[in-house]
Amino acid sequence: MNTSLTRPLGAQMSHMLKNRGVDVIFGIPGVHNVELYRGIEEAGIKHVLARHEQGAGFMADGYARATGKPGVAYLITGPGLCNAMTPMGQGYSDSVSMLVISSCLDEVANRRGQLHQMKDQEGAARTVCDWSETALTADAAYGLIDRALVEFETKRKRPKHIQVPIDVLGASVAGPSDDGLRGSLPLARPEDVAAVAEWLGSAKRPMFIFGGGAVAGYNEARELMALTGGACFTTYAGRGVVASDNPLNYGAYLSTPDSTREIESADLVIAVGTELAEVDIWRTTIGKCATLVRVDIDAESLQDAHRADLPVMGDAKTFMRDVSDLLAGHKHNSQWDAAHVKSCIAGWRAETDAARPGVAKFGDALAEILPENTMIYSDMTQIAYVLKNTQPVDRPGHWHHPYGFGTLGYALPAAIGGKVGVGDDPVISIIGDYGFHYTMQELGVAVELGLSLPIILWDNGKLKEIEDAMVRSQIAPNAVIAQNPDFCKLAEAFGAKAVAPEDIAGFKIAVTDALNADGPTLIYITPDVGD
Structure with missing residues (x-):
């Protein structure tokens, strides 16, 4: 980007997003956010015109889930943002990298009756996303965009909201730096990796539970399953981490009450990239585990009611690769019975059909x-x-x-x-x-x-x-x-x-x-x- 070239801030933001790898924006233009639209075509970004801001938000969500890149939505003040709060809440629940950029009124403390006015637009958005901030200057807007993009790479993916006052969007300013921030996910402590590898080395009935956080490491998950002879369940978001035809894959039947029996029969349970949410298990606990290890990048998940004997904070893909490296050459003595797993699945399928x-x-x-x-x-x-x-x-x-x-x-x-x-x-x-x-x-x-x-x-x-x-x-x-x-x-x-x-x-x-x-x-x- 040419940082010396001045443009209205709204146009600069589109050019910045393009420079940072954003190719598509979903949204609806309005009188309050027209400055965001000034630079879209010039920057070479494709814009998809939704018919409702809720649709724009869901489109950004679907794009992010499909591509692994942030889904970006441009919205207007007030009702535009409110209409997209349901998609933002959905993205927060499901760990989606959604960046919502909206306009906001220049002054609300001492004026009432303005078009699209809300009492606290920033605060309203904050209830359904990771954070919601107001950029009062160009530098703040640039900084918040880079903060959002780097957090998508280094933390649990969740929607962010940036709002910019109308007059600020229209002000001519210099562009941002060409250099975007980069980062990586946190890595598990070597001593935690070593402990899990040792436990797996002696386990006879290891059980894995793979969630959406393990999707990027599915090759590593499959290798770890093969090395240990482990059985597994997946959450709904984790389906496909292990192939459906793996004879020791119980599938996404965690919500079936009998899954507790299978989990409790394991001598080691390792839950990777899952918060073991209510919508996955539909009960308060997965069962009484002999030993429970949880691997996650979200500290809040590791401190919830599913307390682990060993909570491991770190990137799931790297963790599984490192454990497999320590187990190289390991000959497992798995006691899992593929015929029993197949029988369980058939019974649960029959229950599903009957219901x-x-x-x-x-x-x-x-x-x-x-x-x-x-x-x-x-x-x-x-x-x-x-x-x-x-x-x-x-x-x-x-x-x-x-x-x-x-x-x-x-x-x-x-x-x-x-x-x-x-x-x-x-x-x-x-x-x-x-x-x-x-x-x-x-x-x-x-x-x-x-x-x-x-x-x-x-x-x-x-x-x-x-x-x-x-x-x-x-x-x-x-x-x-x-x-x-x-x-x-x-x-x-x-x-x-x-x-x-x-x-x-x-x-x-x-x-x-x-x-x-x-x-x-x-x-x-x-x-x-x-x-």
Whole structure:
């Protein structure tokens, strides 16, 4: 960058982001943030125009999850930022590197009634992200951008929010330094690595639990499994860290009560890159562990209720590599029984089918036809709840879901962001009828961009999961049915393709065709789709 060239700060910020490796920005321009848009084209950044700021936030989230690069959103003051707070909260729960940049009013302490005014915009955003700060000068804006980018590399990935007053955005200023900050994740202490290697060397039934923090180290995880003869569970975010066909991989069935029995049968449990969250285990504890080791870069996670005999703070990938190096040549004497693991999985699969009958067949069909590198984005819907357990995932970081915050409407815009990020690689969206109502307008973005995106819409005509919860609680079902449109006609009105297959064979054809189409395709399915 030419630091001597003066431009309005908003334009300088776009040039700085480009210089730091940002190629795509999601957002919506408004009268308060127009200065952010002055330099986007000049800097060579692609801008994706969302139809709602919630969609922009989810697109940034989906892009970040797909590419490993920060997802950036430009938003306006007040309602624009508020509309994106749900995606920010989702990104915070799921460890997503999202950078939200918004405008803010120049003065609020002694003025009321201004357009888009909030009592405390910075504070409001802070409730759903890692930090929220106001840049009152150009140097502050540059410094905060570099701080956010380096923290994405050196800490747990979580959204950051930077807001800049309108007048400051428009002021002509010199550009920032060409040199961005760089950093690396913290490394485990050598004595901790040595202790874990020694314990693994003598363990007969080592058990690993791999979370989303282990995704980047999946090769190291697989090597460690082979060296030790260990069995494993994965969290939902950790699916694919170990291949589904590994005979000692119990899969993502941690939420099954019987998983406690299997974990308690281990003589050493090592949880890598997971906070063992409620949404992974759906109970207060994973079970009584003979010895528990936890590896994480987040000190807060290591101090939570799942207290470990040895908490290890450090990068999961490096930790697993270093442990494997110490175990080189080790001959394990594993007592895990692959037939028993297979039997457990079969039983849990049967329980899943019984709880939500007629759903898993769609996942089985997808497993037959989807290319190996397909990126999947799912929503809070019963079809996803089933497939998160039953669908095989052999590549890490290829199934994305709103795990923690648990918002509806995530899958469509997130899949759009993911598709923008991965280009020609296949991406699909799986969403329920009610969740589709939340962000259906973003279908226009997929049409506008000509994205080959299958959108599998599961319509059971109601909030079925909530209805089931009411029945279990002995509450007469209430407020669980909403009037749906003709979704196929709606998609066609946007300019998308639409198909309603009548059987599984037709479903497989529809998905295959949609992956090769020159635009998005809505694939409408119901529980009545036959075998």
